[in-house]
Structures are given as structure tokens and as C-alpha cells.
Amino acid sequence: MKKLLFFAAIVLLSACQNQTEKTEMPVSDNPFFEEWDTPFEVPPFNEIKNEHYMPAFKKGMEENLAEIDAIANNAEAPTFANTIEEMERSGKLLTKVQGVFYNLAGSNTNPKLQELQRELSPLLSAHRDKIILNEALFNRVETIWQARENLDLTNEQRKLLEDRRKSFVRSGALLNKEQKAQITEINSKISELTTAFGQNLLAETNGFEIILDKADLDGLSDGTIAAAAETAAQKMEKAETEDEKTKYQDKYVFTPHRSSMYPFLTESNRRDLREKLYKAYVQRGDNDNKTDNKKIAAKIAKLRAERAQIMGYETYAHFVLEERMLKTPTEVYNLLMQLWRPALERAKVEVTDMQAIVDAEGHDFEIAAWDWWQYSEKVRKAKYDLDEAALKPYLSLDNVLNGVFETTNKLWGLTFTELFDINTYHPDARVWEVKDKDGSHLGIFIGDYFTRSNKRGGAWMSSFKGQSNLDGKERPVVVNVCNFPAPVGDDPSLLSFENVTTLFHEFGHAMHGILTNVTYSSMAGTSGPRDFTEFPAQILEHWASEPEILKSFATHYKTGEVIPDALIDKLLKASKFNQGFANTEYLAASLLDMDWHTIKAEEELKDTDAFEEASLSKIGLIDEIAPRYRSTYFAHIFAGGYAAGYYSYVHSAVLDSDGFEAFKEAGDVFNPELAAKLRTHVYEKGSTEEAMELYKQFRGREPKIDALLKVRGLDGSTD
């Protein structure tokens, strides 16, 4: 019903109408400064406003520094309790506001939060420096560490002490004054360069577009066309001059952003345009212009090598890997090269398959990199014939949630109760209480599954509140955020199988965050090394594609019919599709990353293109495939934190395939003994022990790569 201007004239009615508006909370009180008496201490989202964050961050940092100073300047002799444990207790307010802010900045953001995010980044990094470079504090930690053998510490306390000390040492605490000054200088140079790298790359990606007429759209699907029209409309809206506006009028725009490029490369029948867009994508940062990244990348790599050398490491990779599960570059190279051969062989077979289709179509060209998406799709249709549309009706979100709940119920006896009376940050964010086998409370799980325009793309897990047993039992509040299609009309949200895998994956992270049971919150849940933390997530994916489990949850949303065996067969076969390509491009990038970070400090500044070419020709990469990221747009390693770490995805994959193989060997995917071991040694432990030790306690031995080769169809069995 429409509201009318003279509505208020009807006195009888107006009284009721205004009621809802009067109950708003006063904005003057900052909810971050109060104890949360909400159920399970879920943040009071309805009370938190944009303007509450900055004051809370500032006060949080202030309090944190005061606490740290008090610890550092304590007159009493340093003990584990008055130093390490007190550090654990410090920063409560900061943790509280960070948890809410960074979650919402990703999942329910607005221009104000984005602006704050940019403002906060340097403030927080300066704050971090103030603590990590606090000499008095380090001296206390060092004193305790020196006496560690004589202290009566538990294993967990011992690990915490080691980790704490290491974080100081790795920031240069043991260096002399001159060295420290060098490190500071190098750090600030690297920081400038990485920022410039990111900005250049953003400019290069946004700076290219192809503007098409209706006549150029041959082969494109309606969805792709609509998205390209939308891009054009948005560009038109942003355009400042009339000329620029008319440039986009009634046009279709494609850009080198993956979400725009992939559909085009897959569907467009215009080979010339595919080539144009693809080449623009792979040339980003390599155009000898103002936003060129070649020099920057080489400089970053060299500075990192220099820093590592000052710190006493052979190369930057040595420095990074010290904290990982694979401890040395040699171990990483070994792993990557073991996979490289089979992946490349498989990719060559895929090229042959695609060329056969090109020939059969009567074309006269050889498959090139920009043909891959289009022709692999044709191979997929011919060979695997999996119709996603036929699969989706069996995979409604509620069914899949039941499936994942049921899986963890069978593994560990967990139960999930949906709670409706808890305030969340968005009505699509659902809340469950997770209970253990004996009915005791484990944690709160928030699932925020549908895509929306103020949510970042992708899928992730995070926490609003951590776990600790230090001062009484604190149980966690964790969240999964995904971008699944929202329901249309009365139909439920129907997922693709890729979505299902994603849901299980993120749920695995969530379980890591919820089952965790450690004393110190900094070691809880997903705090472990990067090449390990994906393991608890990825292993859960395997249950999603077990026929037994699929049949238990995948029922048709209209008819209730259970998913047919034939469809499951096709689905499982299709999972091996295009693995040669996927693994080859990924491994090439991982190897490139390792090459960049195993250069020595004394080596001269590299010519980026030549360095990359040498790196790739050494391993024999074929022309039809580019590394997933070329150096000039490898933001993960040159703007983000994945330097000498891009391999971690596949390392975790080795672990999850090998780990799940244990259940297969036992002949029961819910084998109670293995499930219990997985829980106690992996999901509960956080980073309280070395990751490899944890894995071995669960598996009884070190991981092997055979299971992964089989899962990915790289063991020669795929036809």
C-alpha cells in the first residue's frame, strides 16, 4: 500500500504507524565500549554504526599499547605468566572491533567502510610495529625463552613462547643497530613498491576494454551479453564528458577482469577478439608505460633477498618457509616437480583433444592460448556431457546444508540448531548453535550464502570471536560467506556442484574454527601455517562427492527423487576434466614464485621478462598455456602475502587427498577411529604443535602425493 502525504490526517491510524520508528537506539553510545550481553556474545550488529569503528579502533590501539607498556616495564622479573600470558590478554577491544569491522567490510560493506579500510591499514601497521619493535618487551620474552628448559611449561605454552619469540626475531629483534636500520629502510622501500605494484596493476586492468557492437557478439550467451551491457552502462554513468558517454551508448564492454574475460573466451566465436582480450590480459604490467611492473617486481624480489640475507637466511624463500610445513625450498621444488611432469603430459593430451575438434570443424588453425576456454568447453560437452542444469534441482541450498551438517554429525556427533532471535548484520545471514555429541555448546556458526551487491566476490571463512580457555571458557563465533545465487521467486536457491564443493570447503574452515580447543586464543582454530590451514577445509570437500553422502542429501526439490546414479557417475568423471590445464598453469605460477624468491642478495637486478622466460622454458611450459599469473600481474606474491607461498594450495591438496585416502583404505568414510583422530589432532589443535606433527598423529605417517594424482586424473588413468 502506498503511503500518502495526508496519511497523518487520519488520527486513528497514525498512532500505530509511527511506533516502529521510535524504538531506535541512541547512537551516542559506542557499543564496542560495552560488554556484550547478547546471546553467545554475538556482536550487537543492530547497534553498530559506521561512526563507531574509528573511535573504537583508536581507543583499542591506545589501550593495547598501554597494556604492552605495562608488561614491558613491569618491575617484577619476567615470567611466562606476567609476560606471555599477559600479552595474550592484551588488546581485547582492538580484537573485538577488528573482528566486526573486517568481516563486514567484506560481506556487507558500504563506501564509508571501504574508506575506513584504506585509512586503517597504515594505522594498524604502525601499531603493529610499535609492539613488535618494543625492545623492552622483547628482552623480557628473550629472558623467558633462554630459561625455557628450566620452566615448567606445558607443550602448548612452550609452543606459544617459541612463536612469540620468533615473531620478534623475524622482525629483526636480534640484529644490531646498523642492521636494524637497514631492515627498516628495506621494509619501507618494499612497502612502497608493493603498493605501487598493486596500483599499477589495478590501473592496467581497468585501463583496457574492448567495446563491441551487437554484430560482434556472435556465440555469447544472454547472461554474458547482459553483463557486458551492464558494464557499458556503468562506464557510461561514470563518464565525465559527453563524447565519452556516447562511446558506450548501446555498446557491450569486456575487460581483463576474470569475471568479464572468462565468459567471453569461452563463448565468443570471434577468434580475433578472443586473441585481443587475452593478449591484453597477459600483457598487464608489461607494456613499457608509466604503469609497467617489470622493474618493480624485480626490485621487490631483490630487496627481499637482501633482507633475508641480513636476517641470516640464504634466500627469502628460506626465510618464509621456516614457518611453514614444508621447511625448505628444496622440499617445495620437489613437491612441485613431482606434480609438474604428469600435469604437463596431461595438458598436452588436452591440446590434442582440442585440436581434433578444431580440425573436425574444418578450421585451419592451431590451438592457441586464447582458444583454450572455448575448445575445452567443447571437449567437456563431447566427452563428459554433464548437464549442470539437470544437476542443480537436486542441490538446493537447504539440502546441501543438511548434507554438510549430517556429515559432521556422522563424523563427530555434532548437532546444529538454527537460532532465529539473534541479530545479524543482514537478513540473509543465518545463525546456528553448534553442539557437541554430549550436548555441550561448541560455538556459533553464521552462514551468509547469497550473493549481493555490497558483498565481495568469492567465498571465505572468518571469525567474529575467537576461542580461548585462558580465563574461563570462551567459545567462538565463526562465519562462512559465499556468493551463491539468491533464490528466484518461490524456488529455493539451487547450487552448482562447484558451489557445493565451496560450501563444504568453507564449512571445513568453520569446523576448524569451532572445534578448536586451546588455551591461548592466538593459537586457536585457523592460526596455523598457510600450507596447512587449507587442509581441514579441503578434506571436507571429499565427503561432498561421496556417492553415499550425495544420495543422502541430494533430492530433487520438487519431486523428492534421489539423485540418480548415472548423474553421479557423470559428475565424478567430469571432475577430472581440464585438470592438465588447471594444474599446469597453477604449477607454473608456483614455480615462478619460488624462482623469484630463491635469488640471492648478491645477484644483479633481474630483467623480468628474461627471468620469467628462463624460468618457464626450464620446465618446458607449452605455448598454449601461460602461468596462472605472469610476474607483472602476480599480485599474490608482489602485492600480497603469498611470496614463496603460492605453492601452499597444492600442498594442502596433497594433504587432503592423502588424508581422505585413509578413510577410503579403512573402507568407511565415517570410520569412527579416524574421525576421532582427525578431530583431536587437526581440528582441535589450532597451531599448538608443528603442523607436520599434527598430520602425522592423524595419519600415522608423512603425506604422499599418490592420492592427489589419482583424484586429479594425473595418474595416467584418464582417457
Add this chain to the structure above:
Amino acid sequence: MLLCVSFEVFSHNPDELIILEIEQEQLAFQDQQMTDEYKAALKRQRMRKLAAMPWQERFWLFIKAGVQHIIPKGLDHILFVLGLFFSSLIFRSLLWQVTAFTLAHTITLALAALDVVQVPSTIVEPFIALSIVWIAVENCIFKKTNKWRPLIVFGFGLLHGLGFAAVLGEYGLPKGSFVPSLVAFNIGVELGQLLVLITAAVLVWFVRNKSWYRQWIQIPASIMIALFGLFWFIERVFL
């Protein structure tokens, strides 16, 4: 993917944002779209809550929703019912009209809710406004209600039922308990309607037999109602 919100005392890693912006572009905040998404999400949330409720609670909730969709949210329906009220103070005549109205809107509400009939609101809403005008104008012209009146009211009732169905559609009916909820909603609507009639009756009770009732109450009230209806019609068609 794991978002790097670490609970360590001192670290947050803004890497992910940089990488995401490069790969996915900046988010475009479009107000209309965000509002629509939010509305749809609210409805989904309500549906989930409803589905999880015990049936008595759900039934009661839909009765309340029905009442609320008359008072205060259904001003046009209130005026229509008042239009009927100001046609005649003869209990029997009024009873016939109200019964016809109720019967008719129950039928179309059910049919539309069950998706048997679908009429776009761009057609229904202006006609609802016109029905109000019609009834009110008739009140002014005829001193006594004619015998066709219940039939006309029945016809208009069909229209109003479609209007209820539209708001109920926005509100949402849970799949598991479709019919009971529909019935409860309808009961609520009847209660709301009855409340309007009783209130009106109480207000005019002592002046109903005065000689000036028609001239100073019945006709001015009807004119007001007609004007409202006319305004809505214009608003719904042209504005």
C-alpha cells in the same frame, strides 16, 4: 579462502583486498538494487522463521498479519468498508453487502494465492481506487441502496481480494502450511474489517436517527471517501 582476520594481538593483513580489487573490480553500490536485495532477504528470513514455528504460533501470526493489512496498512480497504457503512444503516442491507464483499475477496485471495489467477497490480490497484469512488458516489445519489448493490459489491470484492493477495504475496506464505496460513490471514482481514465497522457504528450510534444524519454525516463522509478514492486513482495511474 580464508580471510586473514587474525586474533593475534597485532596483525591484520589487508592483502586480500588488494588482490580482490584487481581480480574483481570495485563494488558498484547501486541503491535501488541494494534495497530490493534487502527486501527479498527480509522475506526469506521471515519465511525461515515461520517454517520453524509451531503451527499455533504461525496461525496466530497470520491472523495478526491479516488484521494489520487492514489496520493500519490497508487504508483503501478501510475506506471501502466505510463506504459500505455509509450506504445504509439498515442492519440487513449492510449485512448483505459485507457478506458479499467478504465472500468475493476470499475467493480471489485464495485463487491468486494459489496462483490460479494472476492480474498485475497496475490494473488491480487503480480499479480498487475506482471502486471506492463508485460506492461513495452511489451513497450520495441514492437515498436507499438499490437491490443490485450486493452484486456490485461482490464484483468489487473480487478486486479487493486480488489486492490482498498482492500484499500477502509480498509478505509470503510458508510452503509447508500454505492453506492454514491463508485461512488465518483471511480471518485476520475479516477481523480488521469488523473492527472498522464496529468503530464506525459506535461513533455514529447516537446521531444515526437524526434528521440531519444524511445531510451532515452520510453525504459529507461519502464525498470525502470519494475524493480519497479519486486521488488514489490519479496517483496509481498517472503518478
